[in-house]
Amino acid sequence: MSLSTINELKELYEIDDYLWIMETVKLLKDKRFDELDLENLIEELEDLGSEKRHKVESLLEQIVRHLLLLEYWHNEHERNHRHWCAEVIGFRNQLNDRMTKNFHNYLNENLSTIYKKARKYVSVKSGLETFPKECPYTLEELLNEDWFPKK
Structure with a gap:
């Protein structure tokens, strides 16, 4: 599954957070940083630390x-x-x-x-x-x- 917009990624976060994580990891590995859902990524990293x-x-x-x-x-x-x-x-x-x-x-x-x-x-x-x-x-x-x- 390839998501082309940040909005689609944000929608995915609300539906299936595990799939959102997999897509985010894929974007990070592909160095497609401009397509990241930074707002939810920051929230997830803060939650992980907590x-x-x-x-x-x-x-x-x-x-x-x-x-x-x-x-x-x-x-x-x-x-x-x-x-x-x-x-x-x-x-x-x-x-x-x-x-x-x-x-x-x-x-x-x-x-x-x-x-x-x-x-x-x-x-x-x-x-x-x-x-x-x-x-x-x-x-x-x-x-x-x-x-x-x-x-």
Whole structure:
């Protein structure tokens, strides 16, 4: 399918965004920049960046949740500690596969907010209020595939 006008490409975006992406990629590869639907291309690139940032933030929050459960939910430790450790490993692997210097800086700057979300979740899940008010972990500890809190 060859689209000759920007208006046709804009219409395609409203009908089938996947086909719009394929056509946009084709135009980019063919260096037909003047035919690009720049307005929607910019929007899609901004959305892609936001999705990636949200994904790494979500993965870090999952790591924090499971470490807090592992370290503080003593009544469930015997039954769940292997599961929680496995979850931490899985989330770390996913996060480290996506990690860039910019994401590292972003996570470091937002660790306090991410921790507060994780703390609220585990407080509701466990019924405990014993979790520290401030994050007890550094970003380096959270990302280190071999690090776990001491019992």
